[in-house]
Amino acid sequence: MAYGEPRLTNDIDIIAAIEEKHIAGLLSAFSLDEFYISEDMIRDAIKHQGQFNIIHPASGLKVDIIIKRDTPFDSSRFKRLRRIYPAESYQANFSAPEDVIIKKMEFYQEGGSEKHLRDIAGILKVSGNEVDKEYISEWARRLGLTEIWDAMLRRLSEKS
Template identity: 60%
Template sequence: MELYDLLKYLINAFEKLGIQYFITGSMGSIYYGEPRFTNDIDVVVDIDESDVPGLVGSFPEDEFYISEDAIDDAIIHKRQFNIIHPSSGLKIDVIVSKKDEFDNSRFARKHRISPIENTEANLSSPEDVIIMKMKFYQEGESEKHIRDITGMLKVSGDIIDRKYINDWANRLGLQEIWKAIINKL
């Protein structure tokens, strides 16, 4: 299985189940910015306990590893769980929405795109991908997040709402990182 096959599988499952979602992370930064290698898909979902049986049933156990207990725990604690395709080493990081003001904003701003021929999907706005990349940089200082952000600003800078980013950077304590990125450009 290739990454885009997994993406299509994921999109079809969430769409069929009516689960609200958007793709983010490296898939978002690749779409809005510069290509790079990734072996995972990050997706934010708005799910509850009633969605678990359908979700588990959408990923056959002979092809995928998905833990019902991990999903239940992620829903309760508003964390993430994984769906793994062991034979390819690919993985989906499924992040349960915190249903806070920022996540509500991200869901409201998602874009409908066609990342794969004949398939539509929900993708995070470029601004929200950038904000989350800054948060991840703040937590772990991985330079890949800064490279992703600068790539997005170079490729899609004319469509990116910097005021929105600046407002959320101030609210989330990311203003120093945002200023440093802007000064690098």
């Protein structure tokens, strides 16, 4: 995790602006002998702004490719991407910590998994002074996440 405390994870999540015209190139980038990737799943994900997987069975690595949605929030978070250099030999774009927190709150609201709240707490613990809480509060209000955000802030203030 780029902003919080590391945890063992089962997958990697990537948000991508993939369109029909990208499918052939994406499929050709992964050897079908080594990876599981389904053209039908890609097409369905694009059509419904959902997600599909790329799986490397030999290692157990699973990458969830989440299609960028045509929403004000996704537009905002794509404008706020941060380029991080995890190693000298490559770079990657990551969502800003505020946007990760907002998505984690959405995931929590959808499925209720405590791991999302732990991730949020970890981000605030490690990157707290750098996090724009006003930005999060505004998007929490707009996305109906205020109750979760307020509970997180209360939880953190009780631990301080």
